[in-house]
Amino acid sequence: MTPEPMSIVLMAAGTIVVTALLGLALHRFSRVPQDAADAQREQLLDQIEDCLPRTQCAQCGYPGCRPYAEALLDGQTTIDQCPPGGQFTITRLAELLGEEAKTMSSPVEQVALIDEANCIGCALCLPACPTDAIVGAHRFMHTVVAADCTGCELCLPPCPVDCIELVRLAPTPERVAWSRTR
Amino acid sequence: METLPRISGGMDLPRFKPGVQHPPVTIALPATLVFPLIGHQGRALQACVVAGEHVHAGQLLAPGMAASAKGVVRAIEDHATAHPSGMTAPSVILDVDHTRESAVDASSATLDLAGIVGHGGAGFSLSRKLSTVADRCRCLIINAAECEPGIACDESLLCHDAGAVLEGIKALITYLQPEQCVLAIESDKTHAITSFEDALKEGKATGEIRVLALHPTYPSGAERLLVNQVLKWQGLERLPSHQRPGDRGIACINVATAHAVAQILNTGAATQRLVTVNAHEACTARVTLGTPVQHVLDVLGALPVGAQRVRVGGPLSGFELADLAAPVLTTCNALTVATPVPEEPVLPCIRCGDCVPVCPMGLYPQQLFALAQAQDSKGLQRKGIDRCITCGCCDIACPSFINLTTHFRSAQSRLREHAETERAATHAEALHERHRERVARDEQRTIPGTEAPTRTAVSSALSRARARRKRSG
Numbered sequence: 001m002t003p004e005p006m007s008i009v010l011m012a013a014g015t016i017v018v019t020a021l022l023g024l025a026l027h028r029f030s031r032v033p034q035d036a037a038d039a040q041r042e043q044l045l046d047q048i049e050d051c052l053p054r055t056q057c058a059q060c061g062y063p064g065c066r067p068y069a070e071a072l073l074d075g076q077t078t079i080d081q082c083p084p085g086g087q088f089t090i091t092r093l094a095e096l097l098g099e100e101a102k103t104m105s106s107p108v109e110q111v112a113l114i115d116e117a118n119c120i121g122c123a124l125c126l127p128a129c130p131t132d133a134i135v136g137a138h139r140f141m142h143t144v145v146a147a148d149c150t151g152c153e154l155c156l157p158p159c160p161v162d163c164i165e166l167v168r169l170a171p172t173p174e175r176v177a178w179s180r181t182r
Numbered sequence: 183m184e185t186l187p188r189i190s191g192g193m194d195l196p197r198f199k200p201g202v203q204h205p206p207v208t209i210a211l212p213a214t215l216v217f218p219l220i221g222h223q224g225r226a227l228q229a230c231v232v233a234g235e236h237v238h239a240g241q242l243l244a245p246g247m248a249a250s251a252k253g254v255v256r257a258i259e260d261h262a263t264a265h266p267s268g269m270t271a272p273s274v275i276l277d278v279d280h281t282r283e284s285a286v287d288a289s290s291a292t293l294d295l296a297g298i299v300g301h302g303g304a305g306f307s308l309s310r311k312l313s314t315v316a317d318r319c320r321c322l323i324i325n326a327a328e329c330e331p332g333i334a335c336d337e338s339l340l341c342h343d344a345g346a347v348l349e350g351i352k353a354l355i356t357y358l359q360p361e362q363c364v365l366a367i368e369s370d371k372t373h374a375i376t377s378f379e380d381a382l383k384e385g386k387a388t389g390e391i392r393v394l395a396l397h398p399t400y401p402s403g404a405e406r407l408l409v410n411q412v413l414k415w416q417g418l419e420r421l422p423s424h425q426r427p428g429d430r431g432i433a434c435i436n437v438a439t440a441h442a443v444a445q446i447l448n449t450g451a452a453t454q455r456l457v458t459v460n461a462h463e464a465c466t467a468r469v470t471l472g473t474p475v476q477h478v479l480d481v482l483g484a485l486p487v488g489a490q491r492v493r494v495g496g497p498l499s500g501f502e503l504a505d506l507a508a509p510v511l512t513t514c515n516a517l518t519v520a521t522p523v524p525e526e527p528v529l530p531c532i533r534c535g536d537c538v539p540v541c542p543m544g545l546y547p548q549q550l551f552a553l554a555q556a557q558d559s560k561g562l563q564r565k566g567i568d569r570c571i572t573c574g575c576c577d578i579a580c581p582s583f584i585n586l587t588t589h590f591r592s593a594q595s596r597l598r599e600h601a602e603t604e605r606a607a608t609h610a611e612a613l614h615e616r617h618r619e620r621v622a623r624d625e626q627r628t629i630p631g632t633e634a635p636t637r638t639a640v641s642s643a644l645s646r647a648r649a650r651r652k653r654s655g
Binding site: 052053054055056064065088091127129130131132133148150171172173174178 | 220223224225226263265267269271557588591592594595600603606607608609610611613614616617620621
């Protein structure tokens with residue numbers, strides 16, 4: 001016994017209405033409030049930033065570590081753009097973001113050294129340093145506080161007399177890394 | 183004398199104590215002594231002498247490092263070290279003055295311990311260790327346990343110089359005023375125990391220092407394990423992994439370090455230590471600190487030939503010495519000259535679990551190995567890689583000849599590196615925050631005389647300039 005065409009139309013209409021109502025309810029009650037979404041995003045960005053060395057060197061192409069974290073979250077860049085972070089950062093980012101870990105060579109541990117004989121005291125390198133590791137003033141001797149220098153190389157371009165060089169930190173008996181084979 | 187029960191875990195290794203029967207052989211002073219500026223855990227030390235300076239025995243060359251003979255500092259330069267990495271390090275090179283040392287006034291009431299580091303293997307600063315229990319010392323443990331086969335210098339010391347050891351212990355007791363003092367030694371070191379008990383009777387100190395006999399298991403002489411054995415004997419809670427013995431008022435001092443204290447009392451300087459030399463003939467050598475290994479072996483006629491290599495320390499905790507010019511210091515307790523046995527090829531882990539019951543720290547080497555292979559740092563830390571004392575018991579137990587200890591040491595060093603990277607990153611972040619705040623502050627600030635000119639000022643300057651041009655035509 002086939003149902004009358006009218007009942008089919010009624011049943012179809014009823015299904016559509018109920019589905020629409022359900023959908024509306026779902027949308028209304030499951031939508032996350034805007035500030036909660038923002039807080040969630042901030043927390044994720046903090047987690048991403050924690051994986052980075054935070055030297056603010058801009059070698060990744062973004063003006064600082066936070067902008068790089070934002071670009072990563074928005075999918076605009078890849079996880080292997082941070083040279084100072086090296087393999088350590090890539091592995092942690094891969095774990096956090098669920099991506100495949102690529103390989104990268106370890107960063108060179110280096111600090112900047114100003115050749116005081118050639119420094120003209122122009123103070124152009126001072127604002128370039130993201131960690132304020134250069135001590136000095138206009139027409140006074142400039143020097144790099146090695147403990148605060150991250151080796152980001154941002155001070156090299158502004159120097160008009162090229163008196164800054166990068167010195168590699170040599171391994172010492174304290175900082176030796178033991179290999180996995182004897 | 184009380185006997186303590188066996189520790190859980192560890193291995194009962196064959197007793198092999200070369201050179202104990204005969205009195206130590208004194209090695210003559212060489213022409214040059216070397217003092218690498220490396221401290222506890224490889225940290226760099228700052229020299230407090232300069233090239234050309236005349237020093238006397240006992241004079242501090244760097245914190246925790248005293249000159250062991252009178253002489254002139256030839257230079258401070260890179261030199262081979264007896265460090266497992268085989269690296270060179272800046273060292274104080276001392277040209278020895280062989281003329282008779284003038285009598286040192288050793289009668290001063292204050293015992294200057296600044297030059298002593300522990301002779302037990304870690305080389306921790308003695309004065310720092312004692313300061314952790316300065317307020318209240320519940321127990322002074324003299325560690326005469328020497329559980330690794332192939333090392334017998336502490337046993338030899340007790341057999342042949344127990345009187346001086348007792349002197350040193352008495353000085354420490356006077357200094358620390360501990361509630362209790364014990365000397366811990368393995369039960370199979372019968373000669374040494376008798377020798378020390380005789381010294382106690384002679385020194386009328388039998389009641390003061392209790393002798394505890396340990397079950398001769400490796401590594402029951404490791405500081406943390408020994409402290410826990412003593413605590414158990416006293417009926418107290420064991421030491422949790424995050425605490426140090428000093429936190430519970432316990433000072434654990436190696437018996438040779440106590441002897442060094444006696445040396446300072448008698449001669450004003452702790453200049454020598456005993457070293458077990460295991461070559462074609464075995465003996466115990468009395469070596470002046472800073473003597474190159476080459477000189478010690480040369481005097482004893484034990485220089486390596488052919489495929490022989492020199493090993494510093496025992497078969498489990500030791501390492502191969504890269505350069506014989508490296509000096510003997512407080513952490514060098516044995517030298518073995520032998521042809522290295524070729525290592526068995528490593529086989530895959532068969533999950534037999536033989537490594538688990540032998541771990542003295544209660545860890546699971548099988549699991550740690552899997553985590554180390556996967557480079558799972560979080561997992562390694564969760565499963566206690568920091569508690570591993572790299573004793574090597576799991577290596578011996580493993581039927582697949584896997585060098586577990588090497589993997590764990592490497593994992594520990596990688597974790598230390600990561601912690602260092604983390605610390606540097608946090609530091610850079612804090613600096614960058616300060617930098618951003620400073621830039622924001624500077625943008626707000628105006629230096630007087632450099633404000634941007636106002637519109638009226640600009641227009642009046644322009645009209646003045648126009649008038650001047652008109653005047654000059």
